[in-house]
Every structure is written in structure tokens, then in C-alpha cells.
Amino acid sequence: MQLSAFGQNVAHVNLATGRFELRPTPEPWVRRYIGARGLGVRYVLEAGPGVDPLGPENVLCFLNGPLTGSEASMSGSWACVTKSPLTGTVTDSHQGGWTGARLRWAGFDGLVFEGRSAMPVYAYVEDGRIELRDASPVWGQGIHQTIAFFQQRYGVKNLSVNAIGPAGERGNRFAAWLNEDDRAFGRGGTGAVGGAKNLKAIVIRAASKKSQVDDRQAWKQVRREALDAIRDEVNITSPRKGGLSVYGTNVLMNVTNRIGALGTRNSQKTSFGDRAEAISGERVQETILVGDPTCHACPVACKKEVEIADGPWKGLRMESVEYEPAWSLGANCDNDDVASIAKLIDQCNDLGMDPIELGNVLSMYMEATEQGWAPGGGGLAWGDTAAMVSLTDAIGRCEGEGELLAEGTALAAAKLGHPEIAMAVKGQAVPAYDPRGLKGMGLGYATSNRGACHLRAYVAAAELGVVPGEAEPLDPLEWKGKGQLVKTFQDLHAFSDSLDFCKFSAFAEGADHYARQYATAMGIEFGADEVMAAGERIYNLERHYNNLAGFGAGSDTLPARFTQEPSSEPGSKGHVSELDAMLAEYYAARGWQEGVVPEGKLRELGIV
Amino acid sequence: MSAVRVCFYATFRPIVGGKHAEIAVGDDATVGDLLAAIVERWPTLREHLLRPDGALSKRANLFVDGRALRFLPAGLDTPLDPRQEIDCFPAVAGG
Numbered sequence: 001m002q003l004s005a006f007g008q009n010v011a012h013v014n015l016a017t018g019r020f021e022l023r024p025t026p027e028p029w030v031r032r033y034i035g036a037r038g039l040g041v042r043y044v045l046e047a048g049p050g051v052d053p054l055g056p057e058n059v060l061c062f063l064n065g066p067l068t069g070s071e072a073s074m075s076g077s078w079a080c081v082t083k084s085p086l087t088g089t090v091t092d093s094h095q096g097g098w099t100g101a102r103l104r105w106a107g108f109d110g111l112v113f114e115g116r117s118a119m120p121v122y123a124y125v126e127d128g129r130i131e132l133r134d135a136s137p138v139w140g141q142g143i144h145q146t147i148a149f150f151q152q153r154y155g156v157k158n159l160s161v162n163a164i165g166p167a168g169e170r171g172n173r174f175a176a177w178l179n180e181d182d183r184a185f186g187r188g189g190t191g192a193v194g195g196a197k198n199l200k201a202i203v204i205r206a207a208s209k210k211s212q213v214d215d216r217q218a219w220k221q222v223r224r225e226a227l228d229a230i231r232d233e234v235n236i237t238s239p240r241k242g243g244l245s246v247y248g249t250n251v252l253m254n255v256t257n258r259i260g261a262l263g264t265r266n267s268q269k270t271s272f273g274d275r276a277e278a279i280s281g282e283r284v285q286e287t288i289l290v291g292d293p294t295c296h297a298c299p300v301a302c303k304k305e306v307e308i309a310d311g312p313w314k315g316l317r318m319e320s321v322e323y324e325p326a327w328s329l330g331a332n333c334d335n336d337d338v339a340s341i342a343k344l345i346d347q348c349n350d351l352g353m354d355p356i357e358l359g360n361v362l363s364m365y366m367e368a369t370e371q372g373w374a375p376g377g378g379g380l381a382w383g384d385t386a387a388m389v390s391l392t393d394a395i396g397r398c399e400g401e402g403e404l405l406a407e408g409t410a411l412a413a414a415k416l417g418h419p420e421i422a423m424a425v426k427g428q429a430v431p432a433y434d435p436r437g438l439k440g441m442g443l444g445y446a447t448s449n450r451g452a453c454h455l456r457a458y459v460a461a462a463e464l465g466v467v468p469g470e471a472e473p474l475d476p477l478e479w480k481g482k483g484q485l486v487k488t489f490q491d492l493h494a495f496s497d498s499l500d501f502c503k504f505s506a507f508a509e510g511a512d513h514y515a516r517q518y519a520t521a522m523g524i525e526f527g528a529d530e531v532m533a534a535g536e537r538i539y540n541l542e543r544h545y546n547n548l549a550g551f552g553a554g555s556d557t558l559p560a561r562f563t564q565e566p567s568s569e570p571g572s573k574g575h576v577s578e579l580d581a582m583l584a585e586y587y588a589a590r591g592w593q594e595g596v597v598p599e600g601k602l603r604e605l606g607i608v
Numbered sequence: 609m610s611a612v613r614v615c616f617y618a619t620f621r622p623i624v625g626g627k628h629a630e631i632a633v634g635d636d637a638t639v640g641d642l643l644a645a646i647v648e649r650w651p652t653l654r655e656h657l658l659r660p661d662g663a664l665s666k667r668a669n670l671f672v673d674g675r676a677l678r679f680l681p682a683g684l685d686t687p688l689d690p691r692q693e694i695d696c697f698p699a700v701a702g703g
Contacts, residue, residue, distance in 0.1 A: 241619070242619070246618070249703055465669050473676075573674075
């Protein structure tokens with residue numbers, strides 16, 4: 001595994017012919033766009049911004065970063081990059097577990113799928129070989145059964161399976177890919193792109209390999225520095241001590257609730273009151289937690305495996321009750337039954353859907369029902385968990401009422417004649433931070449290149465007291481200064497997504513840690529300033545693609561609910577999102593003209 | 609003398625042994641007085657809540673009716689009111 005040669009082993013798989021070829025990635029692309037997310041966007045741009053996301057001309061890129069599968073801490077992520085059928089933007093999503101690492105160990109930096117197969121196939125990858133094999137025995141099956149089928153056929157040891165479920169096969173616009181660890185390429189509908197290509201799964205068999213880094217001593221040293229930073233972050237990432245390690249991502253539920261930043265009932269309110277405790281990470285840890293699985297090279301172990309002991313879902317064992325779906329299917333739907341949330345997440349994991357989008361489409365439909373706008377005979381009541389489970393199955397299979405809702409929150413609301421009740425940006429539904437209580441997150445949603453997203457900038461940490469060095473926390477209710485803050489974190493994360501490190505590494509590591517590990521692994525000179533420069537270049541490349549795809553002035557927006565309906569809850573009472581003022585700051589920091597990257601900026605960054 | 613109810617979260621809960629506690633403070637107490645009473649009762653919390661100079665640590669969040677203490681105009685001198693809701697968190701992040 002030669003890290004310094006990263007990019008030379010990207011396999012381009014023609015699904016129409018069944019052939020693949022190794023095409024070395026142009027060296028300037030690797031130098032400018034690093035890998036994973038950045039490199040994937042460059043491949044998607046090459047395919048053209050005008051392609052039909054569900055047509056054969058769209059490319060579906062599964063790419064490692066240069067550090068994926070290495071010994072570096074939290075290096076288990078890989079990226080799926082394509083044009084999204086949900087948003088029409090370029091989209092990237094990142095999956096944890098061991099699958100990306102196994103692809104590296106099998107001898108590949110990435111797989112770029114082109115065209116469309118005439119029949120359902122899966123890609124079998126082992127020891128430098130790729131074969132397309134008949135997937136008809138598992139076509140129509142859920143992801144869990146699909147994975148079990150391949151494990152029976154090829155054995156469990158050293159095997160990873162990344163698959164779509166019925167949602168992806170049937171064109172659900174927020175369909176996802178999941179692996180044997182229930183880790184997902186969750187957002188943006190990448191699973192639907194796989195389904196449209198008749199690609200059911202990627203099956204990889206590979207034993208672990210050590211990376212070949214020339215300076216082993218320096219490699220050990222820089223990795224040690226990063227691991228020390230993760231261990232020393234006692235409040236968050238420190239194994240078995242920090243909140244993220246002990247409670248998982250759902251450690252956030254109570255704090256966002258208490259500051260009035262937890263959207264409730266389709267964001268009609270900004271707090272779930274005393275009911276948030278019932279769906280919090282603390283409650284999960286006390287009552288149903290049974291395991292803390294981890295990903296490749298991760299000491300944090302934020303995943304939380306649960307088992308339901310009673311009620312209608314008794315006996316369900318699943319992972320993972322994360323903050324995002326606990327919110328989207330919980331407070332957002334007026335549901336405080338954590339067992340039903342576990343059930344709904346497990347359905348998403350099996351049908352292959354993004355639970356953030358699902359929760360939003362359900363809450364939108366609940367509000368439509370309340371207003372009398374649901375189609376005749378249909379509808380969904382707030383917090384009706386049995387009906388949510390039933391409707392989720394229909395959405396995953398694109399059947400009955402589910403066919404409309406499988407279009408995603410924004411398009412379904414528009415078809416109901418009420419786009420104003422869709423909490424979405426550029427066609428993708430919002431995550432679990434209400435922009436009235438965390439102003440920077442609202443700007444992050446509006447300016448995300450893949451539609452509403454918490455992970456592009458993730459300034460919630462800085463607004464909740466997690467800031468590096470001597471920096472002081474930023475007031476979550478202050479809009480001033482958020483333009484530069486959002487740009488900085490978008491650029492930093494564009495780089496870490498391209499390495500590809502887990503996003504949570506940034507709670508302990510900084511640009512200097514990333515630079516030292518990348519430089520040592522690649523055998524090059526590379527500093528923290530170049531981390532930020534590369535991140536900025538990648539972010540502008542994505543924006544350039546979106547501009548070419550038709551997203552121009554006015555595309556960076558928020559639902560009017562966030563900008564015009566003040567919060568009524570403690571912590572954020574009376575506040576709305578001052579989006580226009582923040583956007584002006586942000587565009588100035590970016591050097592953009594109303595959301596469009598000017599030619600001069602593209603040249604300055606070396607994009608054109 | 610009166611009692612103020614403080615709610616604790618995440619890794620602070622094992623330290624205080626529950627979700628909330630009643631903290632005795634003087635009639636004209638401030639939030640700073642409350643913090644002093646908390647760390648006196650649970651000395652382990654001192655390193656999490658306070659800097660060596662006695663100021664609130666930036667790695668802790670004390671909320672008064674949902675507003676972080678560090679952003680209240682009077683800071684530690686903010687007067688306590690029994691009707692206020694007080695929440696005490698370590699720095700948290702996830703995603």
C-alpha cells in the first residue's frame with residue numbers, strides 16, 4: 001500500500017461492458033484536490049454538470065483519500081461522490097466502518113462506475129481484480145439480507161459489503177448505501193444513482209495491510225501526536241471519558257434542546273421541552289445501550305448499539321441511535337419514544353434511506369395532514385409511531401402514499417402545493433440544529449454545496465464552546481462574524497473529507513495535525529496553510545460545478561420559517577436567522593458574487 | 609438561604625450522581641456564588657468548570673434560561689432567581 005502513489009489505482013468500471021481499466025489520475029488533480037471528496041468532485045465535473053443524475057452518463061465515484069485505511073487515527077472513511085438526484089448539485093457522502101480500508105488493501109484508490117448495466121450486478125473486488133457478477137438473487141432484498149447472502153457466499157472474514165436496498169432500486173431520491181456495520185453513505189440520494197445503474201452492491205475481500213511510508217519513524221511520530229490530541233480532548237473524543245465516546249453523537253440532544261435550537265414539530269418550535277431527555281444520549285446509555293462498536297483505526301467508538309427490551313419492537317438489536325435521526329424521527333415528528341426511533345432507523349438501514357431526509361419528509365407530511373393538505377384518504381398524525389413505521393416501509397418501496405414522499409421533502413411538499421412547509425435547502429432537508437438558536441449553522445445550511453448540511457461547516461461546536469487554543473467560544477445568537485467562521489470550517493472540512501478522516505477528528509485535531517500526517521505519508525512538504533488553501537480550492541470547485549449546473553444568485557437560502565417566524569422558546573426566544581446579513585459577510589470572505597465564483601477566483605485557485 | 613435546582617448532563621451526571629441537584633445559596637446570591645457552591649460540593653467538577661483564576665472555563669457551559677453564562681452581560685455577577693432554569697454541561701460536540 002503505497003501512499004505516495006495515491007491516485008494511480010483508480011478503477012473506471014464500465015457497467016455496460018463489464019470491463020474496467022486502471023486510469024492513473026492526472027497528477028495535478030491529486031495535487032490540487034487531494035483525494036476522496038475533492039478528487040470525486042473533479043471526476044463529476046469531468047462528466048459534465050448537465051447530466052441526468054439517474055442517467056447512464058452520471059458517474060458514481062467511490063473514492064478513498066490518501067490516508068484511508070492507513071494506521072492514522074480515524075482514517076476509516078471513504079467518499080461517494082456523484083450528481084445528486086435529490087438536489088441536482090454535486091454531492092459527497094462519507095461512510096465509516098472498514099469498507100474503504102478494505103478497498104485500499106485490495107489494491108485500489110477508488111472505483112468510478114460509468115454507464116448502466118443491462119441487468120442487476122454487484123462488483124466483486126479482491127487482490128487487484130474487479131468482476132461484475134449477477135446480483136439477481138439479492139435484487140429486491142433489504143440491505144441486511146443482502147449482506148447476509150454475501151457473507152454466506154464469501155465468508156465473513158476480511159469481507160465488506162456496501163449495498164443498496166429497495167429504496168435505491170426503485171428510485172427513492174434519498175436512497176443510501178450501507179455496509180455491514182450499518183455505516184452509510186447517507187445523504188444526497190447516492191443509492192438511487194446505484195439503483196439507476198443496476199449496481200446492487202460492492203463486495204470487497206481484503207486482509208489488512210500496513211501502509212508503505214518511507215520515513216517510518218516520522219510517520220509514527222505524527223500519528224502519535226494526533227492520537228495524543230484525541231486522547232487529551234477529555235470532554236469529547238477521549239476514549240471512555242469524553243461525551244462523544246461515552247454517549248455518542250446523541251450527547252447533543254439535551255444541549256440543543258436547552259438553548260432553543262432543537263427543531264420540533266417540523267421546526268414550528270425550537271425546543272422539545274422536558275420530552276427531549278427521553279430520546280437523549282444519556283437516556284439511551286442508561287436504558288438500552290448494549291455495545292460501542294468502532295470503525296477502522298478509531299479509538300473514540302462513537303457508535304451506539306442498542307437492544308429494545310419491551311414493547312412492539314422488543315428484541316430489536318441495531319446500531320446506531322445517532323443524534324441526527326433521534327432528532328429527525330423524534331422531536332421533529334413529536335415523538336419521544338426512543339424504541340420506535342431505533343426501529344425507524346433500522347428500517348432506513350435495511351431499506352437504504354437517509355433518516356434525516358425521512359424524518360423531515362414525515363414531519364412535513366404531518367404538518368400537511370394537520371392543515372388538511374394531505375391527499376384524500378391519506379395523512380399522518382404527529383407522533384403516531386405505528387403509522388410512521390408503516391409509512392416508512394411504503395416510502396422505502398416507493399409504494400402507495402410512499403411514492404410521493406420518496407421524492408424527498410422539498411419536491412413532495414411542492415407537489416402538495418405547499419413548498420413553504422419543506423424545511424430544506426437546494427432540495428435537501430435540514431439537519432438537527434435550528435438556525436434560530438445557532439446562527440452559524442443556518443449560514444452553513446444555506447451555503448452548503450450539497451443542500452442543507454450540518455457537516456460542511458459544523459460550526460455548532462464553536463458555538464457550543466469547542467474552539468481550539470486560546471480562541472473564545474462564539475455566541476450562537478450573534479450573526480456578526482459567522483461569515484468568516486463558516487468559510488474557515490468549510491475549507492478545513494473539505495480538506496479532512498479529502499484525506500479522508502472522520503469529521504469528528506476535528507474536535508481534537510487541527511490543520512497542523514492534518515498537514516503533518518499528509519506530508520509524512522506522501523513524502524512531500526505540506527503545511528497547515530496549504531491545508532486551508534486546498535480546502536478552499538475544493539469548496540470553490542464544488543461551487544463552480546453547481547454554478548454550471550444552474551445554481552446561481554438566490555440559491556443560498558433558508559426556509560422562511562427560519563428567517564421570518566421568531567423562536568418562542570427559552571434560549572433563542574424572539575430570534576430569527578439574519579441570513580441576508582450573514583450571506584453578505586460570507587460572500588465577501590469567499591470573494592464570490594451573489595453565490596457565484598467569478599472567473600478571477602477560479603484562476604487564482606488554479607481551478608481553471 | 610434558598611435552594612436552586614441545577615440540571616446536569618452528559619459526563620457531569622456520573623460525577624454528581626444524578627440528573628439534578630438542589631444547591632443551597634444565599635438570598636442575594638449570584639451565578640458565581642452558585643458555581644462556587646457546586647465545586648465545593650463536587651470538587652471533581654472544579655477542573656471542568658473553572659479556570660485557575662476562578663473564571664468560567666471555556667470548556668464548560670452553564671446556561672441560565674437557555675443562555676450561556678459567558679454571553680450574559682453581568683457574567684458571574686448575574687443575580688440568581690429561583691424561577692431560573694440552570695443547566696450545566698461539559699463542552700459537547702457530535703454531528
